[in-house]
Amino acid sequence: MNTDSIANKIRTLAAEKGAVILAHNYQLGEIQDIADFVGDSLELSQRAAEVRAKIIVFCGVHFMAETAAIISPESKVLLPDAHAGCPMADMITAAGLRRMKDELPGRPVVCYVNSTAGVKAESDICCTSANAVKVVESLPEDEIIFVPDQYLGFYVQQQTNKRIHFWPGYCPTHARILPEYILELKAEHPGARAMVHPECRPEVAAVADAVLSTGGMIRYARDPGVKEFIVGTEMGIIHRLRKENPGKKFYPVSEQAVCPNMKLITLDKVLYTLETEAPRVEVEEEVAVKARRAIERMLEVKV
Ligand code: 13P
Numbered sequence: 576m577n578t579d580s581i582a583n584k585i586r587t588l589a590a591e592k593g594a595v596i597l598a599h600n601y602q603l604g605e606i607q608d609i610a611d612f613v614g615d616s617l618e619l620s621q622r623a624a625e626v627r628a629k630i631i632v633f634c635g636v637h638f639m640a641e642t643a644a645i646i647s648p649e650s651k652v653l654l655p656d657a658h659a660g661c662p663m664a665d666m667i668t669a670a671g672l673r674r675m676k677d678e679l680p681g682r683p684v685v686c687y688v689n690s691t692a693g694v695k696a697e698s699d700i701c702c703t704s705a706n707a708v709k710v711v712e713s714l715p716e717d718e719i720i721f722v723p724d725q726y727l728g729f730y731v732q733q734q735t736n737k738r739i740h741f742w743p744g745y746c747p748t749h750a751r752i753l754p755e756y757i758l759e760l761k762a763e764h765p766g767a768r769a770m771v772h773p774e775c776r777p778e779v780a781a782v783a784d785a786v787l788s789t790g791g792m793i794r795y796a797r798d799p800g801v802k803e804f805i806v807g808t809e810m811g812i813i814h815r816l817r818k819e820n821p822g823k824k825f826y827p828v829s830e831q832a833v834c835p836n837m838k839l840i841t842l843d844k845v846l847y848t849l850e851t852e853a854p855r856v857e858v859e860e861e862v863a864v865k866a867r868r869a870i871e872r873m874l875e876v877k878v
């Protein structure tokens with residue numbers, strides 16, 4: 576079967592089954608093109624909280640599908656490849672976080688959504704890259720624990736007077752981006768604006784014009800006065816940037832900025848998932864109740 580006929584079959588079957596297909600901005604272009612909604616982690620959590628679909632097919636990685644299952648318990652949440660994980664989320668465990676809380680009592684825990692349900696359940700509030708500063712600022716305490724992404728934590732630290740205790744996690748895909756890549760592209764394209772993700776190293780953020788979530792990059796690229804952009808994040812976003820801005824140029828900082836887990840989701844797997852309604856992502860109720868509190872508290876923070 577060719578790509579178009581698989582895409583048509585997916586759309587037909589999704590309509591028959593009342594399924595909604597959500598896709599992250601890093602997904603393959605053909606996956607973004609068949610999705611009902613494409614967005615960043617915050618937009619996808621908001622969408623999952625409001626859709627009343629029987630089935631949500633989550634084209635992203637495991638923690639995203641888990642978040643959808645927690646906040647939309649009446650939906651059956653399917654992840655087309657059960658192995659699509661996130662190495663950063665696996666850099667911290669609930670037991671490790673409990674030890675950190677014991678060592679630093681009285682500090683609330685802000686947990687990046689790139690984490691397991693068990694870690695969220697041990698946290699006071701979640702955040703994404705789009706709302707991390709606002710979430711931290713929403714807390715009355717002057718000192719906080721921030722897990723698991725140290726680079727997002729460093730970025731937030733620069734925007735707030737609060738004292739932040741970090742966990743040493745990081746995203747291997749974003750850690751591959753080096754400041755010289757940005758500087759070389761800036762020299763080649765002096766009119767281009769450089770936008771990078773806060774999961775990048777601080778020395779990369781320091782040479783960028785803007786530090787933004789993937790949703791923030793999509794909006795930033797709409798600036799009618801700017802025609803060229805240097806893009807410091809996972810390559811998948813280039814598809815949407817070029818599709819929505821046909822007259823503009825987008826230069827990825829590195830062909831190595833690819834998240835292999837995001838790329839595990841293919842059209843064939845989406846079709847198979849819709850046909851079989853598997854693999855399903857479920858969260859044990861005891862954990863889900865606590866994790867839901869942290870996610871809902873985040874969704875209440877105005878961005
Ligand atoms: P955004 O929330 O900016 O889309 O970042 C997501 C991410 O890192 C997914 O891995």
Ligand code: SF4
Binds near residue numbers: 636689
């Ligand atoms: Fe995890 Fe990084 Fe992939 Fe995002 S890009 S899913 S943080 S490994």
